[in-house]
Amino acid sequence: MRPFSLRVFVPSGDPTGVLIATRDDGIGKATIFSRALLGEVKGRKEWNLPGVYLLVGPSRLYIGEGDPVGKRLEDHAAKKTFWERALFFTAETRLNKAHIQHLESKLVKLAQEAGVVTLDNGNNPQTPALGEEEYAFVENVLADLLLMLPLLGYPQFEASQTAVASVDEESEAPNASATGKRRAVYSALPRGLVFHSTSKDARATIETVDGGVLLKAGSTVAREPAPSFDVWMPKYAQLRRQLIESGVIAAEGGQLVVKQDQFFSSASGAATVVRGVSSNADGWISEDGKSLGDLLRQWKQKTP
Known part of the structure; x- marks a missing residue:
């Protein structure tokens, strides 16, 4: 705006x-x-x-x-x-x-x-x-x-x-200070934590790495983003198109499949690209039922 x-x-x-x-x-x-x-x-x-x-x-x-x-x-x-x-x-x-x-x-x-x-x-x-x-x-x-x-x-x-304008607190930050703080929070998380997201035709997995998350190869993403995606989430709409054009995400068996691991600086960014609508880290759930969003908020409080 x-x-x-x-x-x-x-x-x-x-x-x-x-x-x-x-x-x-x-x-x-x-x-x-x-x-x-x-x-x-x-x-x-x-x-x-x-x-x-x-x-x-x-x-x-x-x-x-x-x-x-x-x-x-x-x-x-x-x-x-x-x-x-x-x-x-x-x-x-x-x-x-x-x-x-x-x-x-x-x-x-x-x-x-x-x-x-x-x-x-x-x-x-x-x-x-x-x-x-x-x-x-x-x-x-x-x-x-x-x-x-x-x-x-x-x-x-x-x-x-x-409906789609709200973005969670872990989304792409507007300034360098906030970006650095977000990176510090992700870097403080244990490496190798795995979380899954399921929504409509999207079935995706991420893994925590230094400074962000990896969207894992074999994940599927929504075939059609929300009608308002390009308007209210233009950065992620452009990133999604680039990933498709470069072959990182490709059509296979009627689905859009992630063909190689892809880094994201935030779990909400990965979720937004996967779902094709503004999303946050709360939708990423571990095998024991814990939300990545809750974990991030806990670590954010510990990070100066």
Whole structure:
């Protein structure tokens, strides 16, 4: 999270009219309007750009994409009657067809996960294949958009933030002092302690080593991370992709299998990659039923 300003421009001077919202450090703009003002929005240049859009009714939501976005909105004005307000997001010269398809897919999954309103979409759009740089770019756009939406009166994705935003005290630390303290705690643990984690299609084992843990070869990790994983845990989402691309984690027999031991500086980091959702050290359990999270807290109290 970083501070930002959100600027809302009212082209007509009427606060109930069309609104144009931009972030001070953003790359695009959101156009917000009521159904009755569709004709007025048609005259704006954003109407003819690629974009992702939301149609909102009293208890329903539809998410879509269009290139240009205006044509899709015009179709929905004739065929969908539930919506009262709409928002579409565009970025001139910056968003292409693959980008907006990615945004649509992620927003649909996030809305499903949040469960705040009934989703009117009849299918689950898939994310297109993107290169590493393009993927990072559009995920940053998505993260910025998700910060804008609640401020603009679109809270339909907020539940997903609460569900995965908390990270335990043993997660990746924000500064060198805390990182050093965490390393000292792990280094103080006896070497060779073994812990297991089981969740859905993930069955994993870690072993304590100097300064962290080893995720053991033969462990399996979740095939699909949580829909909000890339948004709220981008560091671990990127690490997970790197491990898959490098072959450390590989598909085998319908599962994702760890092919060689992999070091993590925290048990929570290993758990987050394994499960594909924000996790902590409490999910690692020894053969005698003890939690690594409890053990870490005990040793943390002893470590100056």
